[in-house]
Amino acid sequence: MSDIQVRYATLQDAAAVANLHLIASRTLYEGVVPDAHWSSTPPAKRVAFWKEAIEYGEPQVLVAIEGSEIVGFVGFDRSRDPKSKNTTGEIWAIYADPDRLGEGVGLALWDAANEGLQDEGCTDVTVWVPLRSDKALRFFDAAGFKREMNTARTVPLGGVKVEELRLKRALG
Structure with missing residues (x-):
């Protein structure tokens, strides 16, 4: 059994988060987004993005640690959708x-x-998930998220169009 600890990311974690984001994104979008896309952003730019997110808390970034290794991360905050309630x-x-x-x-x-979203006064939460990612859809389904009707969108990524669904659930 693993001993996973979760804590807020520090600026020193930015490079590891950027690298993990790249590796996990490549896996998530394998067969959908061309491999060339992943090398088009210089590593320093990826690290700078995550340093800024960690420093300014937009989004708030938590890392999962096992031993001294970062094995996952999450970024969360209030919804970016201008039509959502301020408690989303x-x-x-x-x-x-x-x-x-x-x-x-x-x-x-x-x-x-x-827990972090509840501490911020949020009562529900949304997430956008690639339609073709069965693993991600299963994970969020198991976590109690439900598909929101009429929220499908298409986003450009690496020269292709990726279809996404928005999922939602109450917090608690």
């Missing part, structure tokens, strides 16, 4: 090391984000 939170990103899927990393991150 959003999971902006949640990723586990692909080699660690099914070991409780995602659940530990979700539990911590759920």
Whole structure:
């Protein structure tokens, strides 16, 4: 059984978070987004993005640690959807090391984000999930999220169009 701890990310974690984001995104979008897309953003730019997020808390970033290794992360905050209530939170990103899927990393991150969103006064939470990601859809279904009707959207990523669904659940 693993001993996963979750804590707020520090600036020193930015490089590890950026690298894990790249690795997990490649796996999530394998066969959908061309491989060339993943090398188009310089590593320094990826690290700078996560340093800024961690420093300014937009989104709030938590990391899952086992031993001294970061094995996952979650970014969450209030919903970015201008039509949502101010008590709606959003999971902006949640990723586990692909080699660690099914070991409780995602659940530990979700539990911590759920608590963090409640501390912020949120009563429900949404997340956008790629329609073709069966693993992600199963994870959020198991976590109690339900598909919101009429929320499908298409977003450009790596020169292709990726279809996403918005899922929602009450916090608590």
